[in-house]
Amino acid sequence: MSVIDDASALRDDLVRLRRALHAEPEIGLGLPRTQEKVLAALDGLPLELSLGQGLTSVTGVLRGARPGPVVLLRGDMDALPIQERTGLEHASRIDGAMHACGHDLHTTMLVGAAHLLAGRRDELSGDVVFMFQPDEEGCDGAAAMITEGVLDAAGRRADAAYALHVFASGVPHGVFSARPGTTMAASDGLRITVRGAGGHGSRPHRAKDPVPVACEIVLALQTLVTRQSDIFDPVVLTVGSFHAGTLRNIIPETAEFDATVRTFSPEAKARVRQAAITLARSIAEAHGLTADAEYLDGYPMTVNDPGETAFAAETITDVLGEERFEPLENPLPGGEDFSRVLREVPGTFVLLGAGDGRTDNHSPLAVFDDAVLTDGAAVLAELALRRGQPA
Structure with missing residues (x-):
């Protein structure tokens, strides 16, 4: 079976996790209930897990069967101080907090990638670092995790780093998009x-x-x-x-x-x-x-490495088809603390269309489609698997 097939088999579990995260959003550096859900979802996998000291981060390391590079995959976990007005069955139950930027999807896709890669550990060359990060939205959680050593969690510095970010509008539904160089302001x-x-x-x-x-x-x-x-x-x-x-x-x-x-x-x-x-x-x-x-x-500005961006585009088109990747024409004026990682490690930040185009991220009406979860998890896993293969 392909990675896509394996990801499809995880769909129901991923949807349940994503909706559980969405219903109980947390804000800032302290996300104890989110951390608990992530740890439960990773339970039983052959990961070396460590928890943050100054923040409720989760770092997992998966050792491949063969020597190879260290690949870091990041998923941010925090929500926003917004009162949700979507009317969804799984809408936020926490007053004044909402996953209006899709970080619940990012966390879920990274959990999915961990399951997919653990199941293909014998095929994996090198190690994978799973970076579950609190507080992208305000207190620079990436900087805090870097200070606590996430880039060296595998015992040596990561060789490449990748992150996905869903968008409710601006990117066609189900399409991945990236550009070399400056990507976010x-x-x-x-x-x-x-x-x-x-x-x-x-x-x-x-x-x-x-x-x-x-x-x-x-x-x-x-x-x-x-x-x-x-x-x-x-x-x-x-x-x-x-x-x-x-x-x-x-x-x-x-x-x-x-x-x-x-x-x-x-x-x-x-x-x-x-x-x-x-x-x-x-x-x-x-x-x-x-x-x-x-x-x-x-x-700082989010600057994608040209080589890693080309590699990500090639991987996405090979796995999902040419119609599923579009080059990002212009940088976006949003900010992103994955920029901290990309200043230290070559990598790329990839956008993924996951909405109906009628609202923006950070809207109390923002709705993201669970259908992208399996593709996002598969792409993250494929990036790690293929990065270790000889050119």
Whole structure:
């Protein structure tokens, strides 16, 4: 039987696991119930298992029958602070938490790959590291796992690393997609606090109102992006949080806002960092106020190795057919902490269409199709199996 056939035989078990994970999502670095489900699903497999110390990660190592490379496969496990509104039978039972980005599918596909590879251990050249990672969404779980040694879990540094990520829209259903080079943007933060002098709302001339100044800075940042950034090396800057004041007739002392900044090159990042800080401080000064401006480094750009990306494309088309892989034309402005792994190990980050195209990831209405689970598990397993074969 082929790996695809073996994966199909696992379908019911994978669907049950995925729906159990979806119904009980957890957020952040501490995912005890998710960890428990993963360990139960891996029980009985010939894996060397270790648990994270500062986070509820699971790392498994499968030793192949013959010498060969170390291949790392990653699945992120965390959910988002979103109230689910899908109405699904297996919808989240946890108030304010939802697997709206498909990480429950990633975890399940990695469990499936572990079962498939354990069943073909005699065919496996080299070792496979299974990286079950908490908190991709906010606290840099990949960096924490790297610090705790996941890249060297097999006793030596991984030679190649692969991850899949499902998308509710933007990628055709059931199609895998990847590109060499920059694939996802750097994801950074910009925090601005405008400081003025409070007073009565009826007498603004007696105060130094930070609210209109902060609003002016927000609008000026949008102009900065369009007028100081190369359209072929774009910048995305979005203000997602703005806070000021307590009552409508009180001029507050401060107004503050936070923005996300997405860039696709080190040069663009350096330009927007300096320009945004200068702009905020200068506008505030022009109005007789001051501004504290802080640029917060986040996830770096996700950069796919050209050779590993070509290998992944060849594997997918060989296993599933040419129609199941499409080159990704342009990088995506989302951020991803698998970038941390790819800075240390050559590998590739592959997209997989798993929705109906009507909603985006991170939507309370996002729905992902269980039908992709077996193909995702099979692709991960095939990447590990074939990476150890002679060219």
